[in-house]
Amino acid sequence: MQKDQLFTRRRMLLAGAAALGSAGTAGLVLAGGGEETARPVVAPAAAGPPARRALAPSTFRLQPLTGYGPPRTPPRRLKVREEPILQISGSGRRMVLTFDDGPNPAYTPHILDTLARYRVRAMFFVCGECVVENRELLARMADEGHVVGNHTWTHPLLTTLRRKEIRSEMERTSDVIEDTYGERPQWFRAPYGAWNRAAFQLGADMGMEPMAWTVDTTDWMEPGTDTIIDQVEEGAAPGVVVLSHDAGGDRSQTVRALREWLPHLIDSGYHLTVPSRRV
Incomplete structure (x- = not known):
């Protein structure tokens, strides 16, 4: 009885791992190319990381990422002017x-x-x-x-x-x-x-x-x-x-x-x- 329970538990764990792996692969393919079917992509072992296209100098200003980057710098206190x-x-x-x-x-x-x-x-x-x-x-x-x-x-x-x-x-x-x-x-x-x-x-x-x-x-x-x-x-x-x-x-x-x-x-x-x- 214990042997059957262990076998069943192991089979459930393997099935869960396979499902997670499949979902992760599909997510990567959808993010990269917008395709509906996940296909394995094999890259040469010696190939380096893909080259990134340079961003325009103002890109980060036009599309700020709220919640990312350093916190706002607190302003330096100034003399309060009357004029x-x-x-x-x-x-x-x-x-x-x-x-x-x-x-x-x-x-x-x-x-x-x-x-x-x-x-x-x-x-x-x-x-x-x-x-x-x-x-x-x-x-x-x-x-x-x-x-x-x-x-x-x-x-x-x-x-x-x-x-x-x-x-x-x-x-x-x-x-x-x-x-x-x-x-x-x-x-x-x-x-x-x-x-x-x-x-x-x-x-x-x-x-x-x-x-x-x-x-x-x-x-x-x-x-x-x-x-x-x-x-x-x-x-x-x-x-x-x-x-x-x-x-x-x-x-x-x-x-x-x-x-x-x-x-x-x-x-x-x-x-x-x-x-x-x-x-």
């Missing part, structure tokens, strides 16, 4: 170009094309709700060396919001920037340039410096291409931060004006760059 940064070091006739409210597929690519033509890096203060629809544009900004800053999720007037609402607007945007651009933003700009104490404190808690501007192109009013050009060329000076927009309305004037005033500033000896963290 935003208005200018940078003007040594070497340096200026900073900034663009707000994007990214936008109708205008941002043209701006990036012009910046690439003249090998200029800029800052883009993006809105989270625009990022989720245009992740490939943030990946391009990262690939081309531009700095991406936080401009809230929905572009609200922060001075009318409660503290937890401001935190949500800023934190969600930093999260989507990190997932798409590859790192958390180090700069923040309040919509409409309207800061309050909570915005300064929360920005510092999230490791961001507040950045304002010194020259407004007034492109948000759509005043005409010539007016935008005049605003930049007349306001140009070492240390200046220029405000433009790549979304939030018809920005075709901004696109045309940039093609005119950017080479003019370069020919005039200005070096268009992005600021370092220490200011």
Whole structure:
């Protein structure tokens, strides 16, 4: 009797192992080629691992794997500023170009094309709700060396919001920037340039410096291409931060004006760059 029981138990174990092995082989074949019938594949013993096709530099940004990779780096605590940064070091006739409210597929690519033509890096203060629809544009900004800053999720007037609402607007945007651009933003700009104490404190808690501007192109009013050009060329000076927009309305004037005033500033000896963290 015991012999029969042992024989039966052994037969059940062997049958279970065979079933597991068959399921595993089928899974591998389906994952590799999508076939319905499992077929053994015999490779030469001396063959090495199959060569992998190189991925594009932005692939990991376009398709982030949630739950993988190192944990988010906690932001370094910053001094809580009472006023935003208005200018940078003007040594070497340096200026900073900034663009707000994007990214936008109708205008941002043209701006990036012009910046690439003249090998200029800029800052883009993006809105989270625009990022989720245009992740490939943030990946391009990262690939081309531009700095991406936080401009809230929905572009609200922060001075009318409660503290937890401001935190949500800023934190969600930093999260989507990190997932798409590859790192958390180090700069923040309040919509409409309207800061309050909570915005300064929360920005510092999230490791961001507040950045304002010194020259407004007034492109948000759509005043005409010539007016935008005049605003930049007349306001140009070492240390200046220029405000433009790549979304939030018809920005075709901004696109045309940039093609005119950017080479003019370069020919005039200005070096268009992005600021370092220490200011």
